[in-house]
Amino acid sequence: MLRRYSLxxxxxxxxxxxxxxxxxxxxxxxxxxxxxxxxxPEAIPIGERIFIxxxxxxxxxxxxxxxxxxxxxxxxxxALDEVLFTRFLSPNSYTGEDMxxxxxxxxxxxxxxxxxxxxxxxxxxARPGEFTLRAFxxxxxxxxxxxxxxxxxxxxxxxxxxxxxxxxxxxxSERISGLRQKLLEFAxxxxxxxxxxxxDVEFADxxxxxxxxxxxxxxxxxxxESFSLGNVLKQGIPVAIAGKPNVGKSTLLNALLNEDRAIVxxxxxxxxxxxxxxxxxxxxxxxxxDTAGLxxxxxxxxxxGIERTxxxxxxxxxxxxxxxxxxxxxxEITATMRDFRERLGDKGxxxxxIANKIDLMKEIPHHFxxxxxxxxxxxxAKRKENINMITESLLKSVESAPEEQNxxxxxxxxxxxxxxxxxxxxxxxxxxxxxxxxxxxxAIDLRGAxxxxxxITGEVTSDEILGEIFRKFCIGK
Amino acid sequence: MLRRYSLxxxxxxxxxxxxxxxxxxxxxxxxxxxxxxxxxPEAIPIGERIFIxxxxxxxxxxxxxxxxxxxxxxxxxxALDEVLFTRFLSPNSYTGEDMxxxxxxxxxxxxxxxxxxxxxxxxxxARPGEFTLRAFxxxxxxxxxxxxxxxxxxxxxxxxxxxxxxxxxxxxSERISGLRQKLLEFAxxxxxxxxxxxxDVEFADxxxxxxxxxxxxxxxxxxxESFSLGNVLKQGIPVAIAGKPNVGKSTLLNALLNEDRAIVxxxxxxxxxxxxxxxxxxxxxxxxxDTAGLxxxxxxxxxxGIERTxxxxxxxxxxxxxxxxxxxxxxEITATMRDFRERLGDKGxxxxxIANKIDLMKEIPHHFxxxxxxxxxxxxAKRKENINMITESLLKSVESAPEEQNxxxxxxxxxxxxxxxxxxxxxxxxxxxxxxxxxxxxAIDLRGAxxxxxxITGEVTSDEILGEIFRKFCIGK
Numbered sequence: 031m032l033r034r035y036s037l038x039x040x041x042x043x044x045x046x047x048x049x050x051x052x053x054x055x056x057x058x059x060x061x062x063x064x065x066x067x068x069x070x071p072e073a074i075p076i077g078e079r080i081f082i083x084x085x086x087x088x089x090x091x092x093x094x095x096x097x098x099x100x101x102x103x104x105x106x107x108x109a110l111d112e113v114l115f116t117r118f119l120s121p122n123s124y125t126g127e128d129m130x131x132x133x134x135x136x137x138x139x140x141x142x143x144x145x146x147x148x149x150x151x152x153x154x155x156a157r158p159g160e161f162t163l164r165a166f167x168x169x170x171x172x173x174x175x176x177x178x179x180x181x182x183x184x185x186x187x188x189x190x191x192x193x194x195x196x197x198x199x200x201x202x203s204e205r206i207s208g209l210r211q212k213l214l215e216f217a218x219x220x221x222x223x224x225x226x227x228x229x230d231v232e233f234a235d236x237x238x239x240x241x242x243x244x245x246x247x248x249x250x251x252x253x254x255e256s257f258s259l260g261n262v263l264k265q266g267i268p269v270a271i272a273g274k275p276n277v278g279k280s281t282l283l284n285a286l287l288n289e290d291r292a293i294v295x296x297x298x299x300x301x302x303x304x305x306x307x308x309x310x311x312x313x314x315x316x317x318x319x320d321t322a323g324l325x326x327x328x329x330x331x332x333x334x335g336i337e338r339t340x341x342x343x344x345x346x347x348x349x350x351x352x353x354x355x356x357x358x359x360x361x362e363i364t365a366t367m368r369d370f371r372e373r374l375g376d377k378g379x380x381x382x383x384i385a386n387k388i389d390l391m392k393e394i395p396h397h398f399x400x401x402x403x404x405x406x407x408x409x410x411a412k413r414k415e416n417i418n419m420i421t422e423s424l425l426k427s428v429e430s431a432p433e434e435q436n437x438x439x440x441x442x443x444x445x446x447x448x449x450x451x452x453x454x455x456x457x458x459x460x461x462x463x464x465x466x467x468x469x470x471x472x473a474i475d476l477r478g479a480x481x482x483x484x485x486i487t488g489e490v491t492s493d494e495i496l497g498e499i500f501r502k503f504c505i506g507k
Numbered sequence: 508m509l510r511r512y513s514l515x516x517x518x519x520x521x522x523x524x525x526x527x528x529x530x531x532x533x534x535x536x537x538x539x540x541x542x543x544x545x546x547x548p549e550a551i552p553i554g555e556r557i558f559i560x561x562x563x564x565x566x567x568x569x570x571x572x573x574x575x576x577x578x579x580x581x582x583x584x585x586a587l588d589e590v591l592f593t594r595f596l597s598p599n600s601y602t603g604e605d606m607x608x609x610x611x612x613x614x615x616x617x618x619x620x621x622x623x624x625x626x627x628x629x630x631x632x633a634r635p636g637e638f639t640l641r642a643f644x645x646x647x648x649x650x651x652x653x654x655x656x657x658x659x660x661x662x663x664x665x666x667x668x669x670x671x672x673x674x675x676x677x678x679x680s681e682r683i684s685g686l687r688q689k690l691l692e693f694a695x696x697x698x699x700x701x702x703x704x705x706x707d708v709e710f711a712d713x714x715x716x717x718x719x720x721x722x723x724x725x726x727x728x729x730x731x732e733s734f735s736l737g738n739v740l741k742q743g744i745p746v747a748i749a750g751k752p753n754v755g756k757s758t759l760l761n762a763l764l765n766e767d768r769a770i771v772x773x774x775x776x777x778x779x780x781x782x783x784x785x786x787x788x789x790x791x792x793x794x795x796x797d798t799a800g801l802x803x804x805x806x807x808x809x810x811x812g813i814e815r816t817x818x819x820x821x822x823x824x825x826x827x828x829x830x831x832x833x834x835x836x837x838x839e840i841t842a843t844m845r846d847f848r849e850r851l852g853d854k855g856x857x858x859x860x861i862a863n864k865i866d867l868m869k870e871i872p873h874h875f876x877x878x879x880x881x882x883x884x885x886x887x888a889k890r891k892e893n894i895n896m897i898t899e900s901l902l903k904s905v906e907s908a909p910e911e912q913n914x915x916x917x918x919x920x921x922x923x924x925x926x927x928x929x930x931x932x933x934x935x936x937x938x939x940x941x942x943x944x945x946x947x948x949x950a951i952d953l954r955g956a957x958x959x960x961x962x963i964t965g966e967v968t969s970d971e972i973l974g975e976i977f978r979k980f981c982i983g984k
Contacts, residue, residue, distance in 0.1 A: 057536035057613060060660055062638070062984030064533060065540060065610070096575040098593060109672065111659070116575060133542070135656070136534060136981070139663045161539070179612070182588070183537055186616045195586065504613070507539030 047127070047164055050076060051156035052148040054141055055506035061136035066144050067506055068130040068153060069161055074117055076151040077130035080104055080144075081115045095119040103132065103144055110147070111140050125161050126168035159503025163496065166488060173488025173499070174203050177442055180503050181264065188313025189263040189428075193441050202438050202445075203487045205253075209246050210483040216242060217476040223469045236463055243460050246479075250453050253438070257446045259428075260439030262347060266308050266317030267427060270343045272370075273352035278386040281411035282352065283318060286420070311421045314428050319346050340373060348380045348427055350420070355385035355408065360397050382407065382423050389413050444499070448482045455479035524604070524641055527553060528633035529625040531618050532983035538613030543621050544983055545607040545630060546638055551594055553628040554607035557581055557621075558592045572596040580609065580621055587624070588617050602638050603645035636980025640973065643965060650965025650976070651680045654919055657980050658741065665790025666740040666905075670918050679915050679922075680964045682730075686723050687960040693719060694953045700946045713940055720937050723956075727930050730915070734923045736905075737916030739824060743785050743794030744904060747820045749847075750829035755863040758888035759829065760795060763897070788898045791905050796823050817850060825857045825904055827897070832862035832885065837874050859884065859900050866890050921976070925959045932956035 050070030056063075068077055083101040093099055098116045102109035111134045118129040134140055149155070159180070166176045178197035185191040196202065219234035226233075262268070271279045286309050309316045319342055343349055351370055353363060367383060374381065382405050388394060389410040398408075407423065409416040440446055455478035462472045484490035527547030533540075545554055560578040570576055575593045579586040588611045595606040611617055626632070636657070643653045655674035662668035673679070696711035739745070748756045763786050786793045796819055820826055828847055830840060844860060851858065859882050865871060866887040875885075884900060886893040917923055932955035939949045961967035 053539075055539040055613075056533035056541060057538035059534035059536065060981065061534035062530075062532040062544075062660070062981045063542060065542065067539075096591075097571075098573040098575065109676075110668075111672065112675070114573075135659050136532075136984075137660050137662050137668070139665075139668060140659070143668075182612050182617070183539070183614050185614050188616075191587075191614070191616060191620075195588065198589070199586075504537065504539045507613075 047167055050153045051160055051164075052145055052153040053156040053161070053506040054145070055131070056136075058138065059136075060138065063133050064136040064141050066132045066134065066141060066148075067156075067161065068132075068148055069123070069125045069127050069156075069164060070153070071128065072152055073128045073130045074119075076148055076153055077115065077117065077132075079151055080147050081113070081132075083115075084112075093117070095122055098133070103134065103147065105143065105147060110143055111135055113144075121168075121170075124170075125164040126170040127164060156505065157500070158505050159500030159507060162503060162507055163500045166496075171198075172200070172203050173491060173495075174206070174442070174445065174486050175200055176488075177444070177499060178202075179507065181441065183504060183507065185264075186308070187263075187266065187310045187315035189315065190265075190441075192313075193260060193264060193439055196438065197441070202440075205249070205438055206483055206486050207489075209249060210480060210487075210489070212242055213246060213476065213480055213483070217473065217480060220469050220473050220476060224473065240460070240463055243456055243463075247453065247456050247460075250449050250456065253440050254446060254449045254453065256437065256439040257441070257443075257449075260441040261443070261446075263314065263428070263439065264441040266315035267348065267424075268319050268346045269316045269348045269350065269424065270319045270346035271350045271352060272343055273384075274354075277352045277354045278411040279352055282350070282384070282386070282409070282417075282420075285411050285414050285417050311425055314425065316348075316424055319343075343374070344379075346379065348382065348424060349374070350382050350384050352384040352386050354387050355394070355398070356387045356390035360395070380427055381405070382420070384409060384420065386411050388415065444495075445486050448486050452479050452482035455482060524644055527630045528637055528641075529622055529630040530633040530638070530983040531622070532608070533613075535615065536613075537615065540610050541613040541618050543609045543611065543618060543625075544633075544638065545609075545625055546600070546602045546604050546633075546641060547630070548605065549629055550605045550607045551596075553625055553630055554592065554594065554609075556628055557624050558590070558609075560592075561589075570594070572599055575610070580611065580624065582620065582624060587620055588612055590621075598645075598647075601647075602641040603647040604641060633982065634977070635982050636977030636984055639980060639984055640977045643973075648675075649677070649680050649684075650968060650972075651683070651919075651922065651963055652677055653965075654921075654976060655679075656984065658918065660981060660984065662741075663785070664740075664743065664787045664792035666792065667742075667918075669790075670737060670741060670916055673915065674918070679917075682726070682915055683960055683963050684966075686726060687957060687964075687966070689719055690723060690953065690957055690960070694950065694957060697946050697950050697953060701950065717937070717940055720933055720940075724930065724933050724937075727926050727933065730917050731923060731926045731930065733914065734917040734920075734926075737918040738920070738923075740791065740905070740916065741918040743792035744825065744901070745796050745823045746793045746825045746827065746901065747796045747823035748827045748829060749820055750861075751831075754829045754831045755888040756829055759827070759861070759863070759886070759894075759897075762888050762891050762894050788902055791902065793825075793901055796820075820851070821856075823856065825859065825901060826851070827859050827861050829861040829863050831864050832871070832875070833864045833867035837872070857904055858882075859897070861886060861897065863888050865892065921972075922963050925963045929956050929959035932959060 048071060050068065050072035052066065052068045055065045055067045080103055081101055082104055083099050085101075088099070095118055096116065098114040101113065101115055103111050103113050103115075113135075114133040116131045116133075118124070118131070120126060120128045123129040132144060134144055145155070159176075162171075162176050162179050165171050166173060171179075175198050178194045181194035182191065182198055185194050216234055216239050222233050223231060271283060273279055309318070351367075353366060358366075363385075371381065385398070385406055385408045387410060388408050389412060394408060405423075407416060407419045409420065411417070440449065455475050458475040459472060459479065462475060481490050485495065525548060527545065527549035529543065529545045532542045532544045557580055558578055559581055560576050562578075565576070572595055573593065575591040578590065578592055580588050580590050580592075590612075591610040593608045593610075595601070595608070597603060597605045600606040609621060611621055622632070636653075639648075639653050639656050642648050643650060648656075652675050655671045658671035659668065659675055662671050693711055693716055699710050700708060748759060750756055786795070828844075830843060835843075840862075848858065862875070862883055862885045864887060865885050866889060871885060882900075884893060884896045886897065888894070917926065932952050935952040936949060936956065939952060958967050962972065
């Protein structure tokens with residue numbers, strides 16, 4: 031079932047889809063309802079052995095796929111729970127196999143008993159991600175789509191959801207497969223040449239290959255470059271609020287958080303922990319890095335600990351450097367700014383200076399106004415004045431990125447690595463053409479590029495890669 | 508819609524079922540899938556406004572009730588998530604109203620967005636238990652069945668599941684309604700007499716009424732008496748392990764717990780916390796009460812703290828009193844036993860004496876054997892010897908209860924209270940008949956009994972009672 035392009039024919043499919051697997055698909059805990067999944071060749075027989083429809087004369091065979099039927103899960107002669115029971119007939123299911131979903135009362139005890147019943151009838155507990163693995167093995171989705179399912183479940187902002195969703199729908203896969211297909215055609219021609227090597231013919235037009243490589247290279251480079259943005263959008267853009275003690279860092283963080291929390295807390299049952307230090311502004315998550323180190327003491331700049339603090343700041347893409355405008359002279363400010371910029375070096379980081387406590391000043395001194403050119407925002411964190419100027423400034427970092435709203439971004443480090451290796455192979459092919467090397471050597475590098483591009487979508491894969499990918503999934507997905 | 512018997516006609520239905528409500532129905536947290544529910548007059552229109560089937564030509568109108576349809580939740584022109592969408596057409600739904608269930612990817616962010624969409628289209632967040640409240644208001648289930656739904660979700664042992672399930676299926680309600688119906692017929696006759704009071708007729712045969720009251724009384728008494736067992740089975744039978752320090756109490760608890768955990772831990776995703784101190788033996792939960800107080804010191808028996816420890820022990824139905832058989836003389840043991848029994852008094856508690864550390868003894872002294880008659884079990888907690896004798900002994904407390912396996916037990920303190928008040932009213936009626944009091948006074952007490960019995964099933968109810976009951980439910984149920 032597994033479509034794969036094998037370099038050496040050594041790969042063996044170890045994953046067994048002859049077994050029927052079961053798992054809870056909803057989150058653990060006491061809740062209104064819970065859903066338990068069953069997939070595999072025995073899913074329907076097992077399901078029908080433990081379930082009796084409430085309408086006694088209703089034959090499940092008359093009920094089509096995807097129909098929810100009310101009835102009882104039976105433990106021998108005794109009803110265990112009243113449930114909704116749904117059959118999904120192959121190939122129209124998530125895994126592509128026959129599947130059953132049982133929607134039961136959300137008691138962990140009842141869920142446990144239903145799983146136990148399924149196992150008593152021959153199913154076994156699914157491993158994390160095993161349902162999605164089967165969807166992949168059965169050719170329902172490719173590997174990058176499978177990875178997107180996990181990303182979608184983990185998504186916690188509009189940006190991360192959108193990227194995962196696009197990838198799940200196969201936009202990224204199509205792009206990669208398209209590039210690979212073109213390359214594959216050329217590789218076939220080159221390999222044909224090898225068969226006729228004694229005759230010294232060239233089926234593959236070198237100029238055309240060169241042109242194709244240019245095209246692929248350009249696309250690979252674009253995708254690779256999108257990774258830092260894609261990754262940052264997925265994880266949340268790291269932001270550090272730095273500054274001396276008592277300049278109002280916590281007050282600012284709270285002012286930023288409060289606005290966001292107001293929206294989230296309307297809906298009960300969503301986890302609060304996750305947004306502890308993440309602020310979502312217009313769908314983009316900003317992840318605030320704890321820079322407690324800078325608060326340790328006034329003379330922190332002289333202490334040993336300062337290096338550690340700067341290490342933390344280095345993780346950030348954006349640094350909000352705060353100072354107390356009411357207590358600092360222009361000279362002091364410009365000196366601090368210079369000092370801070372120097373220490374940081376220029377590593378593509380944006381530094382935004384925040385002049386806080388304008389509520390304590392009668393008016394902003396005229397000469398301060400020059401600071402505006404240096405990207406300084408004057409605020410009162412306490413009175414929540416001009417906070418929106420900061421959020422607008424944060425959003426700028428994202429806007430300065432891809433013009434097209436629906437650009438395909440690489441968000442997965444495995445894909446980034448594969449693209450990097452593919453780029454290396456393509457570079458080698460180009461060099462080979464330039465140096466007029468023999469076709470068989472060219473073919474090796476071409477195969478390398480094909481291999482690495484194919485590993486993204488799973489056209490080429492290994493048990494190790496699959497194990498690594500699906501290990502990180504939820505149970506029941 | 509609400510069937511109710513009103514004493515004074517003062518009750519007003521405040522609950523509004525004109526609104527369409529939505530809520531997550533599955534537990535909070537990142538998971539494979541999550542289910543969101545929508546119920547009310549606008550459920551189907553709202554659902555169809557935010558959902559587009561994947562098969563573009565598929566009209567939802569052609570798809571019957573209860574059919575899961577694959578497609579996209581739309582946020583304007585953009586797809587938010589790929590989901591399974593199910594319509595439940597009134598009256599064939601949980602609430603009896605039109606309902607929609609959306610099975611989406613288990614990202615809290617996505618759930619939140621879908622709920623937000625539903626609210627943007629006119630739904631509002633459901634209050635805890637509001638779906639079940641509507642099922643009650645729409646006459647799908649009575650009040651005691653609604654309460655059983657909450658109990659079923661909270662059930663954590665076979666005994667508590669079974670009782671809740673029976674109650675949910677209406678066995679208890681039928682019994683109560685049956686009693687009430689008979690009483691109602693008599694009350695009607697008595698009230699008829701009042702209309703003809705000037706003629707001094709007796710439509711209601713007093714002897715027959717007396718007989719009926721005897722019958723009802725007997726049943727009410729039986730149900731009331733079942734409460735202590737029912738409640739204990741629901742909550743877990745409270746057990747205290749008492750004894751001097753170092754007699755092996757923790758080792759015993761672990762030996763008992765281990766056996767149980769081995770079964771539970773096979774299935775991932777079930778909450779461990781709940782079983783921290785609860786052991787389920789053959790489906791019956793035993794709840795171990797912390798008696799740390801008794802471990803405080805050797806002379807604890809003399810200290811002030813001892814009273815508090817005994818208070819804790821008094822909460823238990825069963826006390827396992829442990830001593831070290833290898834270090835204690837027969838005289839000491841019998842003295843301790845007498846002392847412990849005296850302090851405890853006879854309050855219907857079972858005390859089982861556990862002689863531990865038999866592994867340290869070459870043989871059990873002959874004269875110790877007499878202790879067996881006093882319900883003493885000889886064990887080695889360390890080597891897990893004879894632990895099964897303790898579990899068998901614990902189970903005895905349950906077996907000595909109702910012969911019939913399927914006896915209806917009262918598990919709810921609200922029902923217990925109502926039964927107690929009904930019993931009082933019935934006693935007053937009986938006294939009235941005995942004292943030959945006028946029919947109108949008799950009628951008042953009869954109505955009282957009818958009221959209290961009716962409050963169990965919700966034939967008589969008030970907003971206060973409903974509020975109190977549904978407040979304790981999960982969101983989404």
